[in-house]
Amino acid sequence: MSLIAAPILRERGQREVFCGLTSIVWLHRKMPDAFFLVVGSRTCAHLLQSAAGVMIFAEPRFGTCILEEGDLAGLKDANEELDREVARLLARRPDIRQLFLVGSCPSEVIKLDLAKAAERLDGSNPDVRVLNYSGSGIETTFTEGEDACLAAMVPGLERTERRQLLVAGALPDAVEDEMRRLLGGLGIEPVVLPGGRAGAHPAVGPGTAFALAQPFLAETHDALVRRGARHLPAPFPFGEEGTTLWLRAVAEAFGVDEALFDAVTAAPRARARRAVAQAAEALRGRRVFLFPDSQLEIPLGRFLVRECGMEAVEIASPYVHRGIHGPDLDLIPEGPVLAEGQDVDAQLARARGARADLTVCGLGLANPLEAEGLTTKWAIELVFSPVHFYEQAGDLAGLFSRPLRRRAALRGLHP
Numbered sequence: 001m002s003l004i005a006a007p008i009l010r011e012r013g014q015r016e017v018f019c020g021l022t023s024i025v026w027l028h029r030k031m032p033d034a035f036f037l038v039v040g041s042r043t044c045a046h047l048l049q050s051a052a053g054v055m056i057f058a059e060p061r062f063g064t065c066i067l068e069e070g071d072l073a074g075l076k077d078a079n080e081e082l083d084r085e086v087a088r089l090l091a092r093r094p095d096i097r098q099l100f101l102v103g104s105c106p107s108e109v110i111k112l113d114l115a116k117a118a119e120r121l122d123g124s125n126p127d128v129r130v131l132n133y134s135g136s137g138i139e140t141t142f143t144e145g146e147d148a149c150l151a152a153m154v155p156g157l158e159r160t161e162r163r164q165l166l167v168a169g170a171l172p173d174a175v176e177d178e179m180r181r182l183l184g185g186l187g188i189e190p191v192v193l194p195g196g197r198a199g200a201h202p203a204v205g206p207g208t209a210f211a212l213a214q215p216f217l218a219e220t221h222d223a224l225v226r227r228g229a230r231h232l233p234a235p236f237p238f239g240e241e242g243t244t245l246w247l248r249a250v251a252e253a254f255g256v257d258e259a260l261f262d263a264v265t266a267a268p269r270a271r272a273r274r275a276v277a278q279a280a281e282a283l284r285g286r287r288v289f290l291f292p293d294s295q296l297e298i299p300l301g302r303f304l305v306r307e308c309g310m311e312a313v314e315i316a317s318p319y320v321h322r323g324i325h326g327p328d329l330d331l332i333p334e335g336p337v338l339a340e341g342q343d344v345d346a347q348l349a350r351a352r353g354a355r356a357d358l359t360v361c362g363l364g365l366a367n368p369l370e371a372e373g374l375t376t377k378w379a380i381e382l383v384f385s386p387v388h389f390y391e392q393a394g395d396l397a398g399l400f401s402r403p404l405r406r407r408a409a410l411r412g413l414h415p
């Protein structure tokens with residue numbers, strides 16, 4: 001029996017996660033002529049600034065239009081102010097071709113209609129595509145920011161009848177290059193969402209088959225299906241097994257010959273297996289507890305259990321979508337608790353009771369748990385690090401084994 005048949009523990013309590021604004025930090029790198037304008041408070045500005053601290057010397061590609069007390073009290077016309085700020089921004093930065101108005105908790109609390117604002121600003125700025133999405137922390141976890149952004153782009157994509165593969169999800173450039181090389185070897189030239197500059201985003205239509213590169217793109221999935229595209233369900237490309245099965249799902253949909261598939265994948269598969277085996281030495285036989293954070297938990301749980309020899313105590317994800325996570329759940333043997341959502345106190349009690357060898361959790365929980373003697377891994381690092389496909393498989397295992405090695409070194413032991 002696999003975890004796909006297991007009951008889901010659904011929790012709807014207090015959550016400990018970053019909000020969707022965080023995703024701007026990696027999204028802006030994939031769209032060089034885009035600007036992300038957060039309509040929010042000073043807290044939002046501080047979050048962005050500290051999350052993106054490394055970008056301090058780069059030309060800023062995001063900013064915050066701060067709602068002051070007067071806006072929040074409804075004493076000023078926030079729309080007028082927004083129009084004025086956008087006009088100033090576009091006059092100062094004629095290189096901007098895509099402008100995302102990003103909603104936040106404060107803009108949602110005062111019910112500022114950013115969809116209408118984006119429509120109005122799009123109409124009055126013919127050289128700039130203006131879109132909006134929510135990055136608010138009221139209902140989201142941080143990777144939903146990317147999902148909301150990509151989903152907002154889908155209705156505006158050109159239509160095509162062409163038979164093509166679309167890969168959805170922002171990947172670091174080196175990882176995207178590896179994916180293109182692998183697919184190119186199979187004779188498939190994918191189009192990618194996001195596609196980069198304005199005008200370079202892919203077209204979509206009934207001939208489009210799409211694969212998700214990230215497990216947190218549920219809204220984008222639905223938006224693509226509404227445009228007539230067909231989803232290719234597959235495990236996510238983490239580790240040797242996940243990458244092979246992801247590529248195989250694409251290869252089968254495009255009628256790639258088995259011999260060609262083996263010829264293209266054999267060498268990188270062997271490399272990945274070797275790298276994982278080496279990096280996973282410290283993980284074998286150890287127990288892992290995954291808190292819900294990035295929505296990568298289910299495919300990573302599969303990777304840790306099947307390729308690194310770990311035993312999962314609990315695999316929790318902010319959302320469990322059987323249509324998206326089903327192929328990964330199918331591969332995880334029954335045993336761990338499968339949880340959706342969070343009730344942080346109840347979950348902390350379970351984690352403390354389990355005292356797993358490794359607890360994967362958000363930054364806010366990691367320090368207190370470390371102080372209690374648990375070994376933790378910051379989940380957010382998994383989103384910021386290149387972890388997809390064959391060449392990163394060893395590094396991915398290494399990200400989990402490092403905290404165990406560090407703890408052992410601190411104790412003066414070897415794992």
Ligand code: SF4
Pocket residue numbers: 019020021040041043044045047103104105106135136137138
């Ligand atoms: Fe905080 Fe909400 Fe702003 Fe995120 S969007 S920084 S959760 S106020």
